[in-house]
Amino acid sequence: MKSLTIGLVDLDTSHPGSFVPILRDMGHRVTAVYDTGEVNPPGYAARFAQEHSIETACESLDQMAEQVDAVFISSCNWDVHVDRARPFIEAGVAVFIDKPMAGNRRDLMQLVEWEKQGATITGGSSLRYVPEVREWAGKIAAEDWVYAMAGCAVDEFNYGIHAYTMLQGLLGAGIHEVRHIGTTGQHQIELTWRDGRRGLLNVGKTKRYLPFYANVVAQQEVGYFQVDSSRIYSSMLEAVCPYLAGEAPAPMAMEQLAEVELSAIAAKISIEKEGKPVKLEEVPMEYAGYDGKSFASYYKEMKYPSLKAGKS
Structure with missing residues (x-):
C-alpha cells in the first residue's frame, strides 16, 4: 500500500x-x-x-x-x-x-455532495469495522434476519452513534424509519429498514460504563457478542487507509455512512414528539439536530476540570 x-x-x-x-x-x-x-x-x-x-x-x-x-x-x-x-x-x-461526522442534515448532505463531486472522503465510527460486526454481517442473508439489538453507554449521540453504527453494520444500509419506543434507564430506539427488518438500540447514560454489545437473532441461530476494544482502531484504519491512498474503493459510500447520523437525528425528533415514527427522508434540512458546540464545551470541562467556571 x-x-x-x-x-x-x-x-x-x-x-x-x-x-x-x-x-x-x-x-x-x-x-x-x-x-x-x-x-x-x-x-x-x-x-x-x-x-x-x-x-x-x-x-x-x-x-x-x-x-x-x-x-x-x-x-x-x-x-x-x-x-x-x-x-x-x-x-x-x-x-x-x-x-x-455531523449533527444535522445540512452538513451530512454536504459530505455526500463532496463525494459525488469526486472527493476522497469517509469517516464515522470505528465500530463498523470490528471483526465481531463483520463476522455476523457476512454470515446471515437478508431474508434470514429476524432481529438485532445493539447498545452502549455514556450518551445518546457522541457515544451512542457507535450503537447505531453497529446495528447498521449488522443489517446493512437501508434504514427507513426511526421510532423512540420508551425509556427504561436508557432510550430504546427502534429502527425499521426498507425491506421491513427491524432492530433495537439502547443508548444513553448509565450508572457505569458498559461495553459495546449486540444480540443477533436469525432464522437458524442466535448470538451475542461484546466487542474486543483492543482492535477497534486498527480494524478501522486497516479498512479506510487503502481508500484514502487511492488504492481501493470506499469501504462504504458516504450516503450510507451519513444514514447512521441521520438515524440518530430522526431518533431525537421522535423523542421530542413522544414516540412518533420519523422517516429519514422527513428530517428537515433546517432542524438543528445535536449541538456540537455545547458538547465541545462539556467535553472541555471534563478534560480540564480546573478550567470550569469559578475555578482558577
Whole structure:
C-alpha cells in the first residue's frame, strides 16, 4: 500500500494519539498537526507534536493542506467538521472525519455532495469495522434476519452513534424509519429498514460504563457478542487507509455512512414528539439536530476540570 503523509486536525479526543502508532506501524508518516483550541489550551498542538515526534504544528489548515496526502479530523464539536474539511477537499487531500461526522442534515448532505463531486472522503465510527460486526454481517442473508439489538453507554449521540453504527453494520444500509419506543434507564430506539427488518438500540447514560454489545437473532441461530476494544482502531484504519491512498474503493459510500447520523437525528425528533415514527427522508434540512458546540464545551470541562467556571 502507498505510504501516506498524514495530518491530524483538532486533538480534542484520545483518538489522534491512539491513531499515531497504528498508522506508523502500517507504514504511514504522521507529519503535521493542527488544533483550533476550542477544547485544548494554547500550545497544546506543539506539545502533542513533540510528544509524538511529529514534525510540524501547523498555524493554519491551508498550511497543512500543502503538506499532506490525507487528514484525520477529530473535532469533538461536530458542527465544525464541514468547515474543517473544506480546505482539504478544495486541495484534493483525502479526508477522514471522526464520529459523529455531523449533527444535522445540512452538513451530512454536504459530505455526500463532496463525494459525488469526486472527493476522497469517509469517516464515522470505528465500530463498523470490528471483526465481531463483520463476522455476523457476512454470515446471515437478508431474508434470514429476524432481529438485532445493539447498545452502549455514556450518551445518546457522541457515544451512542457507535450503537447505531453497529446495528447498521449488522443489517446493512437501508434504514427507513426511526421510532423512540420508551425509556427504561436508557432510550430504546427502534429502527425499521426498507425491506421491513427491524432492530433495537439502547443508548444513553448509565450508572457505569458498559461495553459495546449486540444480540443477533436469525432464522437458524442466535448470538451475542461484546466487542474486543483492543482492535477497534486498527480494524478501522486497516479498512479506510487503502481508500484514502487511492488504492481501493470506499469501504462504504458516504450516503450510507451519513444514514447512521441521520438515524440518530430522526431518533431525537421522535423523542421530542413522544414516540412518533420519523422517516429519514422527513428530517428537515433546517432542524438543528445535536449541538456540537455545547458538547465541545462539556467535553472541555471534563478534560480540564480546573478550567470550569469559578475555578482558577
